[in-house]
Amino acid sequence: MARPAKYTADQILDAARDATVVHWRDTTITHVAKRVGAPVGSIYHRFPSRDALFGSLWARSIRRFHEGLVVAAEIEDPVASMAAMARHIPQFCRENPGEAKAMTLYRLPDLLQKVPVEQRAELATINDDVDAGLRRVTARRYVRLTDQRYRLALVGTRQCPYGLVRPLIGGDVPREFDEICVAATEGILALGD
Known part of the structure; x- marks a missing residue:
């Protein structure tokens, strides 16, 4: 049985939005992961790129x-x-x-x-x-x-x-x-x- 996702897609998108305000087109997956408090792998689990x-x-x-x-x-x-x-x-x-x-x-x-x-x-x-x-x-x-x-x-x-x-x-x-x-x-x- 797969364990439930700890971070929803909307939580990740909210973090991406907030990071974008600061870094705009230079925003990285690492910026997003830090904002949501998730490992980078969790982001890539939801979004492949x-x-x-x-x-x-x-x-x-x-x-x-x-x-x-x-x-x-x-x-x-x-x-x-x-x-x-x-x-x-x-x-x-x-x-x-x-x-x-x-x-x-x-x-x-x-x-x-x-x-x-x-x-x-x-x-x-x-x-x-x-x-x-x-x-x-x-x-x-x-x-x-x-x-x-x-x-x-x-x-x-x-x-x-x-x-x-x-x-x-x-x-x-x-x-x-x-x-x-x-x-x-x-x-x-x-x-x-």
Whole structure:
């Protein structure tokens, strides 16, 4: 009979997140093991490689980040919905600095090349629900959904706000960035009217 695991995957991922705040891309398995109080072998028992561990951390952080975007997409008024999406980005990064830092570890196309094959299917579809929600909101906002309008919505609600906030990750994300992101979003979305 196998003995029960002493450290859960979430405990290890929490330690990896916390170590990432300090060491960012230089974080090692040893840093994580010290934080969780486990031998290095225990980490490798759960995660076969450094990229498997940090890829799992990245994916968990992205899923947690997406929760707010999914909720915002359900707001009936499309203008308010898209503003809530934009506002969510600085708020999430301010309130979850470890998760925000972990989201900067990889770009998805690069990560797909590094993680074990068994992780790739989940990662390849990680944005699907958020993208579908944005398509629905974009259709409500403009009535007629076109590729150009969807690109404007993507840039306005995700890429621009995240681009504004990303240089601040790891430090203070001032509250005024909530409305800065909304103002930028509204300006970009107006190009589709």
